[in-house]
Amino acid sequence: MPREPGPGWRSERVSHGYVADYKPFVMVDGEGVRCSLYVSGCLFACEGCFNEAAWSFRYGRPYDDALEDRVLADLAHPAVQGLSLLGGEPFLNTGVCLRLVRRLRAALGRAKDVWCWTGYTVEELLDGPPDQRALLDEVDVLVDGRFELARRDLTLAFRGSTNQRVLDARASVAACGAVPCARATDAA
Secondary structure, X not given: OOOOOOOOOOHHHHOOOEEEEEEEEEOOOOOOEEEEEEEOOOOOOOOOOOOHXXXXXXXXXXXXXXXXXXXXXXXXXXXXXXXXXXXXXXXXXXXXXXXXHHHHHXXXXXXXXXXXXXXXXXXXXXXXXXXXXXXXXXXXXXXXXXXXXXXXXXXXXXXXXXXXXXXXXXXXXXXXXXXXXXXXXXXX
């Protein structure tokens, strides 16, 4: 079973600002043509994870201005629908992810969507630290929940196990509000 989030699971404590990979113009990490940023570092350690190499917070290379400029230039291409944030764990790398998403929103508004894959559930993120909530507020589609090898289903779109959900992030946050919600809103 994957590990459960604990009080020490804070981006400012664990992240080193590294990225495992950047892939422009892909068509597998969400709908349409996308620019995908894979951040480094994850504490969930899900058995059967497709990107186990990115569990290390020092895997890959440091995120820098040159990479950010490249991602923004690629996102400006009219064929690109949006940005995908994957990992590792984006919500344990909020320094990198918020920096990029805020710059994207400043440059292009909501003309490009943001998809994010996380081992957290939306309910856990709503109860999490302010930086996680800030990133959640910028995400359009959230694929949430820990990957569970026993529940793997290769026929599912954009997720690996049946417990994971593809959510309209803003509708889910609105439905949950300030009180715990029983079920978030599925996008797909």
